Amino acid sequence: MALKKDGATKKVVNNKGAWTPEEDRNLAQYIEIHGPKKWETIAVKSGLNRCGKSCRLRWLNYLRPNIKRGNISVEEEELIIRLHKLLGNRWSLIAGRLPGRTDNEIKNYWNSHLGRKINHKGQKLESSSSQETRPQKTRDISQVNKEGTSDSGNSDINFDVNDFFDI
DNA sequence: AATGCACACAACCGCGACACC
DNA sequence: TGGTGTCGCGGTTGTGTGCAT
DSSP: OOOOOSGGGOSOOOOOSSOOHHHHHHHHHHHHHHOSOOHHHHHHHTTOSSOHHHHHHHIIIIISTTOOOSOOOHHHHHHHHHHHHHHSSOHHHHHHTSTTOOHHHHHHHIIIIIHHHHHHHTSOOOOOOSOSSSOOOOOOOGGGOOOOOOOOSOGGGHHHHHHHHTO
């Protein structure tokens, strides 16, 4: 499981699995100085034995400033459901309407909470908050947050959504 | 107290789109 | 204009944790 054929990962990348705090630090530090561009370069120059893709994912979903993690509010949940009705599985677009949320988080949330809920309860907006069965386990690495905007660059259909939802 | 199951979340993979040369 | 490299997205898998038995 070492050779990848993907364009971005055709080099052998030896490091896989969960990120360590040290790797996070290195990545965040490098991006703070050079900015989040040229992920392949970042991967190499930051000294991480990871592919650019992995670095990008880690940054976007975890290290980026102003990321909100956990505790999805009822309002957010309802918005996700409505947006999903409108857009389907366009997670990045949905995330673009939820400042501080990432597409991966929303996708996970949908798959584990909302999809099930809707399937089981017949398309109803139950808005019973995120903790339907068990308390939310929040891992607290989210305090890297500072400030910024969620700029997923997915503004291409903004007007549609705004018009539709009057956001 | 031990074990198995279900859930939540992080991370990986493959593919298409886009940018640059 | 075509080729190559990079980026971004969505789907899927892996792993840790808590709960039920």
